[in-house]
Amino acid sequence: MQITPNGQEPIVSPRIDPAEATGKKNILGYDRDDLKAALLEAGVPEKQVKMRTSQVWHWLYHRGVTDFDAMTNVSKDVRALLKEHFLITRPEVVEAQYSNDGTRKYLIRFADGNEAETVYIPEDDRGTLCISSQVGCTLNCKFCHTGTMRLVRNLTAGEIVAQLMVARDDLGEWENPTEGRRVTNIVMMGMGEPLYNFDNVKKALEIVMDEEGIQLSKRRITLSTSGVVPHMERCGQEIGVNLAVSLHAVRDDVRSDIMPINKKYGLAEVLQACADYPGAHNARRITFEYTMLKDINDSDADAKELVRLIRKYKLPAKVNLIPFNPWPGSDYECSDWDRIQRFSDIVYEGGISAPVRTPRGRDIMAACGQLKSASEKKSRAERDREEAAAKAATADGAHVDAADSALGWV
Ligand code: SAH
Ligand code: SF4
Numbered sequence: 001m002q003i004t005p006n007g008q009e010p011i012v013s014p015r016i017d018p019a020e021a022t023g024k025k026n027i028l029g030y031d032r033d034d035l036k037a038a039l040l041e042a043g044v045p046e047k048q049v050k051m052r053t054s055q056v057w058h059w060l061y062h063r064g065v066t067d068f069d070a071m072t073n074v075s076k077d078v079r080a081l082l083k084e085h086f087l088i089t090r091p092e093v094v095e096a097q098y099s100n101d102g103t104r105k106y107l108i109r110f111a112d113g114n115e116a117e118t119v120y121i122p123e124d125d126r127g128t129l130c131i132s133s134q135v136g137c138t139l140n141c142k143f144c145h146t147g148t149m150r151l152v153r154n155l156t157a158g159e160i161v162a163q164l165m166v167a168r169d170d171l172g173e174w175e176n177p178t179e180g181r182r183v184t185n186i187v188m189m190g191m192g193e194p195l196y197n198f199d200n201v202k203k204a205l206e207i208v209m210d211e212e213g214i215q216l217s218k219r220r221i222t223l224s225t226s227g228v229v230p231h232m233e234r235c236g237q238e239i240g241v242n243l244a245v246s247l248h249a250v251r252d253d254v255r256s257d258i259m260p261i262n263k264k265y266g267l268a269e270v271l272q273a274c275a276d277y278p279g280a281h282n283a284r285r286i287t288f289e290y291t292m293l294k295d296i297n298d299s300d301a302d303a304k305e306l307v308r309l310i311r312k313y314k315l316p317a318k319v320n321l322i323p324f325n326p327w328p329g330s331d332y333e334c335s336d337w338d339r340i341q342r343f344s345d346i347v348y349e350g351g352i353s354a355p356v357r358t359p360r361g362r363d364i365m366a367a368c369g370q371l372k373s374a375s376e377k378k379s380r381a382e383r384d385r386e387e388a389a390a391k392a393a394t395a396d397g398a399h400v401d402a403a404d405s406a407l408g409w410v
Contacts, residue, residue: 090165129163
């Protein structure tokens with residue numbers, strides 16, 4: 001971060017979306033129907049709209065262009081119309097950090113100044129991008145860094161897709177779109193609860209899965225939820241991606257203590273929703289995420305109960321054991337390595353796969369549960385100063401709080 005000559009950090013005030021300031025709209029984030037309607041409204045002749053939509057879609061999402069003039073098979077007249085009405089803008093990458101294990105973390109600032117983090121995790125046989133769905137989170141799970149932030153707002157479909165676009169820019173992936181992919185998988189496991197932003201997440205994933213665009217198969221996309229029961233079935237039916245569920249405890253008292261959402265949707269309801277998840281079967285198992293918290297959820301009895309529950313509900317499931325990743329001020333400790341190993345063995349002996357997830361990117365605070373916007377890490381005084389400046393600059397400081405209360409789900 002740059003420091004001003006008087007030694008203070010510069011005040012980050014919300015930027016006006018460049019698209020809005022020019023009266024032009026950002027074309028990224030439209031689904032096909034939106035794009036068709038937008039082209040028609042911009043004056044593209046009706047007879048051409050279908051073809052032009054396909055062409056523009058291809059350039060935007062298959063080739064990743066950021067300039068209408070690069071769309072060489074689109075006629076000059078139509079390109080002129082596009083330039084008159086639209087922009088192709090990516091959000092700003094304020095900081096890109098590279099871990100020594102190859103993990104990359106991007107701090108992305110959206111047009112209104114809000115920020116979210118996106119993490120790229122390369123492995124031998126795949127490259128996974130961990131995408132955020134909200135700025136902050138309403139749910140306050142006690143072991144999660146994001147949970148210490150309040151919910152600022154939902155991300156739009158465009159902002160969710162844009163996280164993939166900027167990662168692909170950084171990885172130089174557009175040049176060779178079908179071979180040598182760097183991002184082969186997506187996990188909706190960044191900041192926020194994706195099922196509390198269902199419509200935008202759905203639209204974003206539809207754009208990402210489109211066969212004439214980015215072409216990621218639904219089998220390569222996993223959505224993680226803390227157990228928002230009413231939307232789990234919709235997720236399977238309407239989006240069709242793999243489901244991961246943050247379980248983290250096998251008794252309601254423990255789960256309610258560490259994950260307050262359990263008071264609303266308890267274990268039995270969550271497990272029943274997993275049993276009913278459309279498309280779950282042995283070849284397409286549900287993943288249970290289980291963060292190993294020392295002396296909280298890591299006993300032999302917990303492991304045995306986990307096996308019993310998975311059997312009771314006849315779940316085609318595997319368990320991902322996540323060593324707890326500490327963050328400044330966290331109250332928990334990670335279970336000892338022997339304990340994690342023993343827990344894993346018991347679950348394996350029960351016939352259920354239970355690998356331990358190797359923590360990635362811990363040195364840059366990019367591992368599970370460590371994400372938090374840099375702006376939120378600042379002191380209260382700094383934030384007050386910024387908020388005052390932002391309000392004065394835009395006279396629009398109210399929308400964040402309004403969004404917060406409108407979304408007070410739990
Ligand atoms: N909100 C969704 C998506 C976030 S996914 C959800 O909760 O499922 C991130 C995963 O990391 C979740 O399983 C979450 O519970 C887990 N997690 C959160 N904080 C963690 C921490 N400090 N260490 C390890 N895992 C953590
Ligand atoms: Fe939100 Fe998931 Fe963190 Fe819980 S674990 S606070 S649901 S991001």
